[in-house]
Amino acid sequence: MLEDGHGRRFYYLRLSVTDVCNFRCDYCLPDGYRASHNLPDLSVAEASTVMRAFAQLGTRKVRLSGGEPSLRKDLPELILAAAKTPGIRRVAVTSNGYKLPGVIDAWQQNGLDQLNISIDSLDAAEFARITGHDCLPKILTGIDRALELGVQTKVNAVLLSDGAQPRLQQFLGWLKTTPVTLRFIELMQTGDNRDYFASNHLRGADIESQLIENGWQLLPRPIDAGPAREYVHPDYAGRIGLITPYSKDFCNSCNRLRISAQGKLHLCLFSDAGLDLRETIRTSDADALAEKVRALIGNKEVSHYLQQGNTGGTQNLSIIGG
Template identity: 75%
Template structure:
C-alpha cells in the first residue's frame, strides 16, 4: 500500500489529461486559457502506464480531470484503459459539462462509474457571468442523461460570498427531486486570484451549520472518497457535501495524489513543484515507475499551508483539476 511518513494511505489518483479549458470562470481563468507549459500531454498509452503503476500500489479510484478532459477526443480510450486495470474499482471524470449530452453515452460504454460536473449557479444568467458560457440548459440535459445511464453524479459549486444564500435555496429546491450529490467547495487562493479571493471567500462552516440545524445528517466516508463531508436528509433525493480546505484538520485524512497532464507527480494541489516522472512513464516499466512514486511520496508535507497563504506553484485550479 502506498503510504507517506505520516501514515496517510493513498487510494485515489487524480490524473489530469489536459490543462486546457474552454471556460473562463471568474475564480479560475477569467481571461481564458493561456498555455504556460509547452510540454506535450501524456498520450493515452502513457496514461495507462501511470494508472497501472498506481494500481499496483493499492490505488482503487482514478479521476480523470483537466483543464477540461472532454477536449481530448481519446478520452473514452483513457476511461476504458483505467476501467480495465486490475485493482481499479471506480473511474470518474470531472468536467464542466459543455459537451456532456454528446459524449456521456460513449463515456458510459467505455466504463465510466462516476461523473462530477461544475455548476456554480442554477440561474442561467448568473451561470453565464461566472463561466463565460451561456449553456446551463445543455449541462443540465447532460446530467439528466448521465442519471438515466446509471452514472453516479456529483455537482461541484464553488462557494462565493455574493448571493450565496440565494444559490443555496435554488440548489435545495433542485435536490428535493434530483438524485445527485451537490458539493460546495470553498474558494481557494491561487497564484492568480489574490484579489478575487480576498473579496469572495466564504467559509464552508457557515452553510454546514445551517444544514445541521435543518436536519441534514453526516454520512460515513468511504476510504477512496474525496475530501467532502457528505450529508443526507430524508426529504431530499439529493445529498450535500462540503469541501473546506481551510479547516484545521483538512490534510490529516488526505488519500489522493495528482499527476499532471505533463507527467509530473504533485504530492499536493499546492505543492511548490511537480516531480517529473516522464522518463519512467515513457519507458513503460510500471514496476520502476511504482518504486519511484513510492519513494517520492515520503516527501509529502503534513499540510497544504493555505492558512499561511502559501499556494505553491498553483497559478490556477485548471492546472491540476482542483
C-alpha cells in the same frame, strides 16, 4: 499500500489529461486559457502506465480531470484504459459539462462509474456571467442523461460570498427531486486570484451549520472517497457535500495524489512544483514507476498550509485539475 511519513494511505489518483479549458470562470481563468508550456499531454499508453503503477500501490479509484478533459477526443479511450486496469474499482471524470449530452453515452459504455460536473449557479444568467458560456440548460440535460444511464453524478459548486444564500436555496429546491450529490467547495486562493479570493471567500462551515440545523445528517466516508463530508436528508433525493480546505485538520484525511497532464507527480494541490516522472513513464515500466512514486512519497508535507496564505506553484486550478 502506499503510505507517507504521516501515516496517510493513498487509494485515489487524480490524473489530469489536459490543462486546457474552454471556460473563463471568474475564480480560475477569468481571461481564458493561456498556454504556459509546449509539452505534449500524456498519451493513452502513457496514462495507462501511470494507472497500472498506482494500482500496484493500492490505488482503487482514478479520476480523469483537466483543465477540461472532454477537449481530448480520445477521452473515451482513456476511460476504457482506466476501467481495464487491474485493481481500479472506480473510474471518474470531472468536467464542466459543455459537451456532456453528446459524449456521456460513450463515456458510460467505456466504463465510467462516476461523473462530477461543475455548476456554480442554477441561474442561467449568473452561470453565463461566471463561466463565460450560456449553456446551463444543455449541461443539465447531460446530467439527466447520466442519471438515466446509472452514472453516479455529483455537482461541484464553488462557494462565493456574494449571493450565496439565494444560490443555496435554488440548489436545495433542485435537490428535492434530483438524485445527485451537490458539493460546496470553499474558494481557494491561488497565485492568480488573490484579490478575487479576498473579496469572495466564504467559509464552508457557515453553510454546514445551516444544514445541520435543518436536519441534514453526516454520512460515513469511504476510504477511496474525496475530501467532502457528505450529508443526507429524508426529504431530499439528493445529497450535499462540503469541501472545506481551510478547516482545522483538513489534510489529516488526505488519500489522493495527482499526476499532471505532462507527467509530473504533485504530492499536494499546493506543492511548490511537480516531480517529473515523464522519462520513467515513457519506458512503459509500471514496476519502475511504482518504485519511484514510493520513494518520493516521503516528501509529502503534513499540510497544504493554505491557512498561512501558501499557494505553492498553483497559479490556477486548471493546471492539475483542482
